[in-house]
Amino acid sequence: MHNTQKALAALTAAATIIGLAACGGGDSTASKGSTGDTSKASLVFWGWDTGHTMSSLIKDFEKKNPGITVKFNNTGTASDTQTALSNAIAAGKGAPDVVMLEDPTVTQFAVTGDLADLSQFGATKLADDFTAGPWNKLQHNNKPYALPIDSGPEMFFYNDAVFKKAGVDGTKIKTWDDYYEAAKKVKAIGSYMTNNSGSSMEYQPFTAQAWQAGAHPWKVNGENITISMTKDAGMKKYIAFQQKLIDEDLIDTKTANWSDSWNRELNDGTIASLTIGGWMPVNLMNGAPDQAGNWRVAALPQWTEGAKAAAEDGGSALAVVSQSKQQAAAYKFAEYLTHGKGAQTMADTGTFPSLKSILNSKDFTDPDTAANKKVNAYFGGQNVNKILAESAQRKVTKFSYLPYNPYAQSSFGDQISKAYSKDITLEQAFANYGKALTDHGNQQGYTVTNKG
Incomplete structure (x- = not known):
């Protein structure tokens, strides 16, 4: 979900993010959270909404999961989101259940214990479904701490x-x-x-x-x-x-x-x-x-x-915050947006996907769709998505x-x-x-x- 606004915000993020000490309060914060009920919860979700799709995505998710509600707080930019999360962690309260983060910052919060280890919810079984670049960036101690939204080969x-x-x-x-x-x-x-x-x-x-x-x-x-x-x-x-x-x-x-x-x-x-x-x-x-x-x-x-x-260059992901007392339901929502039907919705509205099933689909590389026609014309008639999809699925080192x-x-x-x-x-x-x-x-x- 990279765009010029995010890129221009990067300097601000670097200047304003509060450093978290390696030996800080991550573990104690994590202990306050709990798994909760996988089918009943009132979730709070922080992130940005570049594609203006969050409202419809949440509505679709709630329809399929009637016991779960999701309140989305648009935190503006990636840097604003990271700053807000840092502040909530430092305060020991007020953090969301699910948070959107740029890929390079996931480790920052995972190493301090402020994000939930998603392997406990079965996330490791999804590894082969995502392209290697985004997936590998979200690992800490060989365990996934977020699920990739998009890819940036x-x-x-x-x-x-x-x-x-x-x-x-x-x-x-x-x-x-x-x-x-x-x-x-x-x-x-x-x-x-x-x-x-x-x-x-x-x-x-x-x-x-x-x-x-x-x-x-x-x-x-x-x-x-x-x-x-x-x-x-x-x-x-x-x-x-x-x-x-x-x-x-x-x-x-x-x-x-x-x-x-x-x-x-x-x-x-x-x-x-x-x-x-x-x-x-x-x-x-x-x-x-x-x-x-x-x-x-x-x-x-x-x-x-x-x-x-x-x-990989850029990318964003969804993580479950350790403070959450509804982690199982929070993971369910994150998986829907990144691996379920929500991932297709975001791809349809301009997010470059990290799911192999979407990258390899006929619709994604079809040169006759309206969106692809416009892009391909700018690039002299190339089938741009086909070229991007091939590169996105190349092997990468860790x-x-x-x-x-x-x-x-x-x-x-x-x-x-x-x-x-x-x-x-x-x-x-x-x-x-x-x-x-x-x-x-x-x-x-x-x-x-x-x-x-």
């Missing part, structure tokens, strides 16, 4: 008109080496292959691209965390490639994602491609209307020719986020932007970033080891 979007002007065949960019060679040709005609200013808005693409490179910049084992920004093999690969793009002036290092300049440069062809989540088509259609018919989408370039490594993800995002911009302005090397910037993450984690009560 990292994709390669490119402006075919600009590429052709530069003498580049986008369909032949299969590896990152191919991408590099294309970037030189694109620069020769006065455009940039892509943008990256190292701002906090580039944090999520960084995690996705590092993930695809097989990197583990951090590893979380309960309250023990290991940071390895410059020694990890995947990170070395990622840093070396990005440094080459910076040194040779092959990317726009002054423009941040989601800025007015970004949309303007996408619209006039200055930025010729993006590696970003599969939810991007509607944002391109709105932000770069003058390029209708020119953009294309493909799977990510690979580090090894012939490989099919994938990663990747976890830090339990203080909002800080990780805000400090990313503070540290990494200095490399894109050429004040320091990217390796030094990531070393500084690793130290900042280590210091913050230790201050929050975690045991963090920095391997450099």
Whole structure:
């Protein structure tokens, strides 16, 4: 359920989320909750409503479950929701039964015991029904703490008109080496292959691209965390490639994602491609209307020719809060919205699905539906959903986020932007970033080891 509003709210989230100590009151809060009656409850649900579908979804759920009522509190944005949940947890009361969270923040609340372990309700049996990327992000200690609403496979979007002007065949960019060679040709005609200013808005693409490179910049084992920004093999690969793009002036290092300049440069062809989540088509259609018919989408370039490594960028999920005294009914509602009929309703109203059954359905990839016709026309006649669905179901390695993800995002911009302005090397910037993450984690009560 990613959109520009959510992306622009990310900085606010990073600045306002209250840090939760690793040794804080999660377990005591969790003990106050209980399973309750699976067929009788009055639930409170917090989240945002991008598709304006919650009212009808809740009505359908209540019709099928007459003993359960659901009160939806639209908490505005992802950042607002996280802040409100943090405040309720700190107060020890007032939290909802079900909460919508962005995928990277689930660990933050799971590690402190403030979300219910969903394996007790049978959630583990659903694992193979969801695509691996979203499912894997919601695990803590190999147990699910939320159910994925949507998916955001990292994709390669490119402006075919600009590429052709530069003498580049986008369909032949299969590896990152191919991408590099294309970037030189694109620069020769006065455009940039892509943008990256190292701002906090580039944090999520960084995690996705590092993930695809097989990197583990951090590893979380309960309250023990290991940071390895410059020694990890995947990170070395990622840093070396990005440094080459910076040194040779092959990317726009002054423009941040989601800025007015970004949309303007996408619209006039200055930025010729993006590696970003599969939810991007509607944002391109709105932000770069003058390029209708020119953009294309493909799977990510690979580090090894012939490989099919994938990663996720963005996504949201539903979790059951430990304070809830109605956890069984809360899980029933969460499962309906993510795995039951509600999941189809959300897919029909624009959410990019994480359920394999929807991704593989004829309706989802049918080029003749009204919605698909509009998107496909913008992308030069490609069957966009078919391409996205194939990438979404590729295998991914396991990747976890830090339990203080909002800080990780805000400090990313503070540290990494200095490399894109050429004040320091990217390796030094990531070393500084690793130290900042280590210091913050230790201050929050975690045991963090920095391997450099």
